[in-house]
Amino acid sequence: MMDPRPGGAPTVLRMVLGKRLQDLREQAGITYEQAGRELDVTHATIRRMEKAEVGLKIPYVEKLLHVYGVTSPEEVSGFLALAREANRPGWWHSFRDVLPDWFSAFVSLEGEAAVIRAYEPHYVPGLLQTPDYARATLRAGQPHAAPAEIDRLVTLRTERQALLSKPEAPLLWVVMDETVLRRPIGGRKVMREQVDRLIEATELSNVRLQIMPFAVGPHPAMYGPFHIFRFQLQEIPDIAYSEHLVGGVYFDERDDVSSFLEALDRMCAQAAPAQSTKAILDGMRKEI
Template sequence: MKDARSGGAPTVLRVVLGKRLQDLREKAGLSYEDAGRALDVTHATIRRMEKAEVGLKIPYVEKLLQTYGVTEPRDVDGFLTLAREANQPGWWHRFRDVLPEWFSAFVSLEGEANVIRAYEPHYVPGLLQTERYARAVLRAGLPNAPEEEIDRLVDLRAERQRLLTRQDAPLLWVVMDETVLRRPIGQDSSIMREQIDRLMEATGMPQVRLQVMPFSAGPHPAMYGPFHIFRFPIRELPDVVYSESLIGAVYIDQRDDVSTFLEALDRMCAQAAPAHTTRALLGGIRKEI
């Protein structure tokens, strides 16, 4: 998709509509330049609309549909309704005072995916963190942030976790390094005991699959850093890889690049301890804390 260190992060629906506009243009046999002339804008504007890098102006969408030969009132009305929805801020918009723009795309992808796969070498994934663990992790990452900001970010994380209790909750499949469970978080050891209890509970959830990569497994294909892979039940959306750094994130949806991450994660799942042994492994580590 794009490097998301700056600029507006696209919502999932905006990405879908951008791809549908691209399909309509190509089926009509029109170029970016042809579509741009219809709107009296540059070809770059059309390209950015299709790549979900800008909002969808309703008059522009109406004109493009007409240009592409979409004239059936029901089809036009349906597309415009979706375009208006795509321009509406997501629920996370109310956290915009603390939510980095580059991470808002992650929350949108997370909320629409039907499969979320991840490798995490440092921390328990946000969807499975307890309140105290989340607070300690956020404080470590934002040592100079005021307490009010940390409170807001903890609340945001709690809102995201509602995803796992939805009727249509996605499959969450995570491979965690043993380091995640061995590294003390917070000054009170009860924080880690509580967090491991939460992970043990999660192993009993039908939509959650946890695997641990033990130290004894040796090197593996993803030792360079954490990443997420999102898969969607929407035909227009390819798998998307999310990789984060200290200053932003990169979203990748090119098939060959995504395949590299998928292959690495598949190899890691085969190399990690089987999911059915995770609860016992967690229990053993908890006794040591």
């Protein structure tokens, strides 16, 4: 399980380099304890570096590469350059005044994933929300937040949506409960605009939407929403994310993620096929 504690929200590149350090250590036959003694730190620090739970201190990385037998100046220089890049704040760092540390990891994973799959029983996913719909949901979830803070969060949410139109955009595959479309949020005008946005999204080649009708009855994920991120880089496993009222939990253990994948695969089979989503949305649009 990933540990996105304050100051430790991992960037994807940091995760990649952590995995490469782990591979180099294991290939060299060196234990956590031995590596820790070389740096005069605890074995837990080495574990946390490999798990991307702490930043990569350049002197530590350089010393470990030497200990692990990496002697080529070009290879060392290249690794250190990547480590410096991995330690740079992501674009979302400018929103650190309103962005919780535990959600910074989500934004990083979202921005680097090749495939984003999700189940959403309550709201339209953030990547597909209109500004007015986003403002209404944020206000409902944070009733004591100042208007300026809500504005900042809406801006962050809309800027995240740019990834869907980038040259190598990820596949976004979402199963939404019918409840999402039946729950009035922000008034009729806001809901009409939001449904229109979803209809537009069905035309995108990298977006696949499925609606889970009430009529199908119970399904495997009635406990709540979740996301699954898949990456092209082999160093990074599939990662599942589940959110609760005051935080989020990230799962990267194979058995845990497999449970999420199995549930979502079953739900995709139960839900209305993606080809019919536009017709469903057109029908609901007329009812609003």
